[in-house]
Amino acid sequence: MLDSALEILRLQNDGEATAVEIASAALDAIEASQPTINAFTHVDREVALAAAAVVDAKRAAGGKLGPLAGVPVAVKDVLCTHDMPTTCSSKMLKDFRPPYDAGVVERLRNSDAVIIGKTNMDEFAMGASTENSAFGVTRNPWNTDRIPGGSSGGAAACVAAGTVPLSLGTDTGGSIRQPAAMCGVTGLKPTYGRVSRYGLIAFASSLDQVGPIAWSVPDVALLLQTIAGFDRRDSTSLNLNISRYSDGLESADLTGMRIGLLRESMDRDGVDESVRQATLTAADVFRSLGAEIVEIDLPHNDYWVPTYYVIAPSEASSNLSRYDGAHYGHRASDISGDDELGPLVTTYCRSRAEGFGDEVKRRIMVGTYALSEGYADQYYSQALKVRRLIKGDYDTAFGQVDLLLGPVTPTPAFPLGEKVDDPIQMYLCDLFTVGANLAGVPAISLPAGLDASGLPVAVQLQAPVLEESRLLMAGAAFQTATDHHQRRPSATRH
Amino acid sequence: MTLSNGYPTTTVIGLEVHVQLKTETKLFCGCSTTFGAAPNTQVCPVCLGLPGALPVMNDAAIELSIRAGLAIDCSIPPMTKWDRKQYFYPDLPKGYQISQFDLPICADGFLEIPDPANPEKTRHIGIIRAHLEEDAGKSMHDEAAGRGDTRIDLNRCGTPLLEIVSQPDLRSSAEAKAYLQELKLRMTHLGISDCEMQEGSLRVDANVNLHIEVDGKKIATPIVEVKNMNSFRAVERAIEHEVDRQYDLWEDTGKTIEDETKTTRGWDDGAGKTFLQREKEESADYRYFPDPDLLPIRLPADRIEAARASLGELPAALRVRLENQYGIKPYDADVIVNQGPALIAYFETAGTKSGDGKRTSSWIQQDVMRTIKDREIDIDQFPVSADELGELLRRVSKGEIDNTRARDVFAHMIEHQVTVEAAITALGIESVDDNELESLCKELLDANPQVVEDFKGGKQQAVGSLIGQAKKRNPNANPQVVRETLIKLLQAM
Numbered sequence: 001m002l003d004s005a006l007e008i009l010r011l012q013n014d015g016e017a018t019a020v021e022i023a024s025a026a027l028d029a030i031e032a033s034q035p036t037i038n039a040f041t042h043v044d045r046e047v048a049l050a051a052a053a054v055v056d057a058k059r060a061a062g063g064k065l066g067p068l069a070g071v072p073v074a075v076k077d078v079l080c081t082h083d084m085p086t087t088c089s090s091k092m093l094k095d096f097r098p099p100y101d102a103g104v105v106e107r108l109r110n111s112d113a114v115i116i117g118k119t120n121m122d123e124f125a126m127g128a129s130t131e132n133s134a135f136g137v138t139r140n141p142w143n144t145d146r147i148p149g150g151s152s153g154g155a156a157a158c159v160a161a162g163t164v165p166l167s168l169g170t171d172t173g174g175s176i177r178q179p180a181a182m183c184g185v186t187g188l189k190p191t192y193g194r195v196s197r198y199g200l201i202a203f204a205s206s207l208d209q210v211g212p213i214a215w216s217v218p219d220v221a222l223l224l225q226t227i228a229g230f231d232r233r234d235s236t237s238l239n240l241n242i243s244r245y246s247d248g249l250e251s252a253d254l255t256g257m258r259i260g261l262l263r264e265s266m267d268r269d270g271v272d273e274s275v276r277q278a279t280l281t282a283a284d285v286f287r288s289l290g291a292e293i294v295e296i297d298l299p300h301n302d303y304w305v306p307t308y309y310v311i312a313p314s315e316a317s318s319n320l321s322r323y324d325g326a327h328y329g330h331r332a333s334d335i336s337g338d339d340e341l342g343p344l345v346t347t348y349c350r351s352r353a354e355g356f357g358d359e360v361k362r363r364i365m366v367g368t369y370a371l372s373e374g375y376a377d378q379y380y381s382q383a384l385k386v387r388r389l390i391k392g393d394y395d396t397a398f399g400q401v402d403l404l405l406g407p408v409t410p411t412p413a414f415p416l417g418e419k420v421d422d423p424i425q426m427y428l429c430d431l432f433t434v435g436a437n438l439a440g441v442p443a444i445s446l447p448a449g450l451d452a453s454g455l456p457v458a459v460q461l462q463a464p465v466l467e468e469s470r471l472l473m474a475g476a477a478f479q480t481a482t483d484h485h486q487r488r489p490s491a492t493r494h
Numbered sequence: 495m496t497l498s499n500g501y502p503t504t505t506v507i508g509l510e511v512h513v514q515l516k517t518e519t520k521l522f523c524g525c526s527t528t529f530g531a532a533p534n535t536q537v538c539p540v541c542l543g544l545p546g547a548l549p550v551m552n553d554a555a556i557e558l559s560i561r562a563g564l565a566i567d568c569s570i571p572p573m574t575k576w577d578r579k580q581y582f583y584p585d586l587p588k589g590y591q592i593s594q595f596d597l598p599i600c601a602d603g604f605l606e607i608p609d610p611a612n613p614e615k616t617r618h619i620g621i622i623r624a625h626l627e628e629d630a631g632k633s634m635h636d637e638a639a640g641r642g643d644t645r646i647d648l649n650r651c652g653t654p655l656l657e658i659v660s661q662p663d664l665r666s667s668a669e670a671k672a673y674l675q676e677l678k679l680r681m682t683h684l685g686i687s688d689c690e691m692q693e694g695s696l697r698v699d700a701n702v703n704l705h706i707e708v709d710g711k712k713i714a715t716p717i718v719e720v721k722n723m724n725s726f727r728a729v730e731r732a733i734e735h736e737v738d739r740q741y742d743l744w745e746d747t748g749k750t751i752e753d754e755t756k757t758t759r760g761w762d763d764g765a766g767k768t769f770l771q772r773e774k775e776e777s778a779d780y781r782y783f784p785d786p787d788l789l790p791i792r793l794p795a796d797r798i799e800a801a802r803a804s805l806g807e808l809p810a811a812l813r814v815r816l817e818n819q820y821g822i823k824p825y826d827a828d829v830i831v832n833q834g835p836a837l838i839a840y841f842e843t844a845g846t847k848s849g850d851g852k853r854t855s856s857w858i859q860q861d862v863m864r865t866i867k868d869r870e871i872d873i874d875q876f877p878v879s880a881d882e883l884g885e886l887l888r889r890v891s892k893g894e895i896d897n898t899r900a901r902d903v904f905a906h907m908i909e910h911q912v913t914v915e916a917a918i919t920a921l922g923i924e925s926v927d928d929n930e931l932e933s934l935c936k937e938l939l940d941a942n943p944q945v946v947e948d949f950k951g952g953k954q955q956a957v958g959s960l961i962g963q964a965k966k967r968n969p970n971a972n973p974q975v976v977r978e979t980l981i982k983l984l985q986a987m
């Protein structure tokens with residue numbers, strides 16, 4: 001069984017398995033699943049086994065081992081790794097090998113984790129289906145005709161496929177929680193600033209946050225413990241002590257906790273009945289655990305998606321400027337033939353035209369427009385104002401309740417190709433998740449059952465800033481009372 | 495001013511001055527800012543804008559900007575923030591420059607400058623703002639290789655610049671120069687910048703146009719921005735050139751500010767002309783927005799006040815004090831103050847010790863500064879300490895050593911790095927006994943009856959020829975004392 005980090009740590013401690021054995025099992029599983037699932041963009045068996053061998057040697061020598069010693073961890077391909085390519089699943093960066101590690105990758109290495117490879121994603125983390133990847137689509141292990149969600153589709157699918165116990169995703173508008181929900185695993189977006197963004201290739205800097213994906217809450221807590229904390233190289237990183245996230249999860253007690261049920265938002269068109277039912281059932285579970293459920297509303301809910309789709313593309317249009325073929329990224333080989341623009345501008349134009357996919361171009365266009373002179377007041381500045389109102393809604397809500405409960409996604413995983421040509425439909429996948437990013441609060445996606453066709457359905461808990469412990473406590477209690485997180489896709493069951 | 499056979503014209507000039515802050519490291523990373531390193535050796539993921547790298551604010555740049563702002567009477571707002579200015583350029587690796595848009599670190603100041611047209615008066619030049627920004631890299635066009643290659647050196651990327659924007663209050667090239675001189679003096683005096691124009695640590699853009707008065711109506715010519723001038727002389731010449739050019743152009747075409755938006759011109763120093771760089775394209779849309787990677791910075795009042803308290807005496811006040819305290823002329827006080835704090839301190843120490851400010855000022859301006867220039871050293875490295883120079887000049891003032899001998903002593907001190915006392919001993923200089931001197935003078939008068947005769951005949955200057963002889967016979971004889979003794983003896987004859 002390779003699906004629990006805690007179990008892997010125990011096996012090694014008890015001498016039942018070595019890190020190399022565990023890593024090779026993971027590598028074999030990846031190799032077997034890759035043709036169907038395609039969760040990875042890069043796996044180097046030798047590098048991974050060498051890292052595992054170092055852990056075994058350290059253990060043999062009686063050295064002090066880090067908290068993730070010998071545990072295989074997959075890393076989303078938007079996080080810089082000095083010894084592996086970092087592509088953002090874009091043609092633009094297909095040959096990019098950063099000379100440095102991201103802050104979270106450094107922490108993984110320091111904790112003696114075995115970084116097993118880089119996972120597939122929507123190009124530059126833009127998308128909700130992992131169909132916008134220059135390395136091909138990732139498929140949902142529960143049903144390979146379905147999308148795994150996005151943009152951390154590979155990060156969620158590699159866990160769901162049983163290849164690694166832990167993976168790191170990034171969440172700008174729901175990119176950890178939505179694929180975790182669709183792949184039936186647990187994913188957490190931490191408070192903005194809780195985890196370093198140094199070495200995370202930026203999509204929308206004020207929204208991006210790195211977070212853990214695993215089957216169960218204790219594993220998520222373990223990985224969060226490793227990656228959270230201050231990094232002086234990221235000015236938005238919070239210089240505060242972090243809680244011990246794993247403590248007390250077994251005995252979590254929800255007595256007296258007030259949980260706000262975001263009922264109104266569930267009653268809109270396009271929200272699948274299975275999602276509504278799962279959320280209401282989850283509310284009953286929490287009630288049975290001693291929590292008080294109150295119905296609550298976040299009044300500016302209707303503005304979440306439009307606000308997000310102004311702010312995120314605006315920042316993206318700026319962050320992606322550096323990929324111009326001169327400094328970074330793919331350079332067009334043929335720049336002749338446009339005398340009017342001159343060789344420099346032609347290099348920029350052709351390189352970007354060839355290097356970026358449609359969705360990335362669409363968002364660069366939207367962002368450039370929203371920031372442009374004469375429109376910035378109408379769109380960008382307006383969006384910033386609404387963002388403050390949205391934050392205000394959260395503050396008000398958290399004055400009344402300890403946690404918010406609601407759906408993660410409007411529907412379970414949809415068929416591949418269904419929404420590729422309808423960006424607006426695709427953007428509505430973020431309906432329930434973007435609020436947490438706009439407000440900077442932490443949120444977790446918890447498996448909450450299967451729909452009639454056997455696809456995972458999930459619920460989301462949101463907490464006030466820095467209250468990751470509260471989310472993990474509630475999540476652990478929920479998972480003690482239910483077995484949704486123990487279901488495995490039949491095709492890849494071990 | 496009225497141009498020859500033209501209408502009365504006012505020249506309107508606003509300057510944008512980029513001052514490179516004297517920090518050890520760049521604005522957002524730990525890379526060195528040293529000038530002249532081999533290309534691309536002072537770079538890291540942050541200043542290269544590598545994917546995933548993030549900027550971290552250098553607090554030293556904030557501190558220097560606050561000091562700079564206070565030195566030009568700006569207010570320092572309680573909060574300042576960072577914005578991205580977007581444009582594609584080969585020298586700009588991120589595709590945007592981190593700058594300040596609507597909340598600059600310094601706002602609304604002024605600079606009092608001497609009025610070049612009237613030495614009795616000063617001119618009050620408003621300063622709109624000063625904002626902090628990162629510098630871009632440098633493109634080197636390799637024309638010589640014949641392939642038109644361009645190589646990019648990113649060493650300069652991320653170097654902190656303070657852009658100081660004046661009101662269009664300047665009215666002549668001379669005023670522009672006076673403004674730049676005063677600004678440079680304050681920046682160097684406070685250690686904010688080296689202001690080395692040759693190294694690009696001070697760069698000037700000038701916005702120039704004319705207000706022409708025609709039949710009581712004011713007509714403005716289109717504004718021209720002359721970019722990136724690298725000497726004060728160039729700024730002056732470019733402005734003068736623009737005044738003539740814009741007037742002629744207006745006469746030819748009649749185009750006013752309403753007909754044409756701002757154009758950008760460069761300065762060709764060899765040709766003595768400005769040349770068109772960018773013509774009235776739509777004004778660039780930089781799509782400014784707050785940089786989400788950097789948090790706004792709070793600047794509490796006590797921090798500003800601490801900075802203000804640390805500024806010490808600014809050059810204008812310092813000049814007046816030196817004039818009063820040491821009895822030197824305004825011109826001399828100006829020269830000394832312009833040399834910066836280290837030389838001012840040297841002057842003050844030496845002047846106090848010597849008790850003769852004028853003599854000290856003249857020795858420093860001639861002997862000390864010449865040596866410094868010849869040897870290409872700083873005053874800190876000057877081999878004669880201020881104390882020792884003061885001691886030497888004290889002796890000169892008291893008549894113990896004459897000026898000529900004092901120069902020998904000074905040269906000896908520089909050469910051997912010894913005290914005044916040791917140099918005097920080494921050179922065999924002794925003070926001459928009065929009796930000894932008198933008998934020497936008597937001997938000379940006895941030997942030169944013609945001089946005695948000439949003197950009696952009313953030719954006082956006749957004694958001059960004997961002073962040289964006395965000096966030859968006793969090099970330690972003070973010429974002034976020899977002259978006095980000879981006259982005394984002659985009068986007694």
Ligand SMILES: [Zn+2]
Nearest residue numbers: 523525538541
């Ligand atoms: Zn650097």
